[in-house]
Amino acid sequence: MVEAVAVGSMRRVVDGPAAEWLSTVVRLALAVVWAWAGLAKISDPAVAAQAVRAYRILPEGLVKPVGYGLPFLELALALLLLVGLGVRIVAVISVVLLLTFIAGISSAWARGISIDCGCFGGGGAVAKSQTQYGQEILRDCGFLLLALWLVYRPRSKASVDAWLAL
């Protein structure tokens, strides 16, 4: 009996209007994350390029395009999430991007390179004692959960998607 009620309320959370409100909150939260990450990287292109270079993964020819382009990708995702257009595809792209970041940080960690992830501006080499790989990965995993929720439940209130009756 209790179980049935629990399952029933779970259903309502996942399927009902409550879920759409939850998705709205998640959508806006992820929009804030991407906007914050993007804006923090825009002010100094040289710093953004160096943050990418410091991972020592990409060849020099790709360092600038990625360093310069990434903040705008993040801002585009933020904008689309904010208005709620194409939430599921944006969420899928977010998942891919976050997995890439987590892989990049893990790789730097595994290779013993001492860098700041440059996730929210800054980046580049730091002293060994100042690396925060564990925290950075955990944080990105949190964002990953938000994005995965939106892949699962992209319908949300106050979105262009809802207005288009998608």
Added chain:
Amino acid sequence: MSEKNRDGKRSARERMQDERAAQQAKAARRKKLLVIGTVLVVIGAGVGIGIAVQNNRSAPSTPTAAPAGAIGDKKLIIPDGPANAPSTLTVYEDPRCPACGGFEHQFSATIDQLQDQGKLYGNYHIVSFIDRHDSGHGSKNGANALACAQDAGYFRAYHDVLYKNQPDETVDTWKDKSQLIALAKQVPGLDTPAFENCVNSQHFKSWVSAVEQDFDKTGYTSTPTVLLNGKSIYPKNGNDEISPDNLVKWVDEANQGKPLGTTGSASASPAPTSTAAGAVPPN
């Protein structure tokens, strides 16, 4: 109403419903594709425009103006001492970097001496990445002031004064350019209107940025990075820790059998004397 007629009516209604459902599904699919297309266009255009804008905004890696006497193919290196000395000491330093201050405190007298003896040619890369980590302007302002001092012919003297008066890394004293100008008063002959203007207007701003970009690409990740004839000797040369005595020994070993460089007027600007640093100027 006959059986047959009723059947016919129903199938017609069903057919219409099926058709409508199919049309709705088709419209929904088209709408979905349109949304995905719009999303990809927004992202693609945003990133494309962004890269172009940032490319435009980023400082060029070749400076528009370099201080007089700077060397290298882009004139990013400040030389000190005789160019024809048999050994070259390459130093990457950030004006705000405390480890650089420690290095200068321990070695500047020895390095100056080796240069003045014609044994060593100093090559200084004045980088400015600490402003990124600690935020601020002290590294960039300091690097620009050093370029101004080089332009005026007083690099060594001003360089030594700066490191003797270096603030804590987290205190951005040199964001205030007048502090850099005040320190120039300790170098007789340096503090002129031209120098003050050069510091205040950040005359060598593009040079400072180009030097930093060059450092970014070297793969060296900290300062001071010190190379003797291209080989890293700081904090250790192989298994031996660097010390003033060891530095002299290593330079002498590298110079064995080679003629010394030209000393005298070709050498660098004089180091500040104790009287210049402390005494009241004659009036």
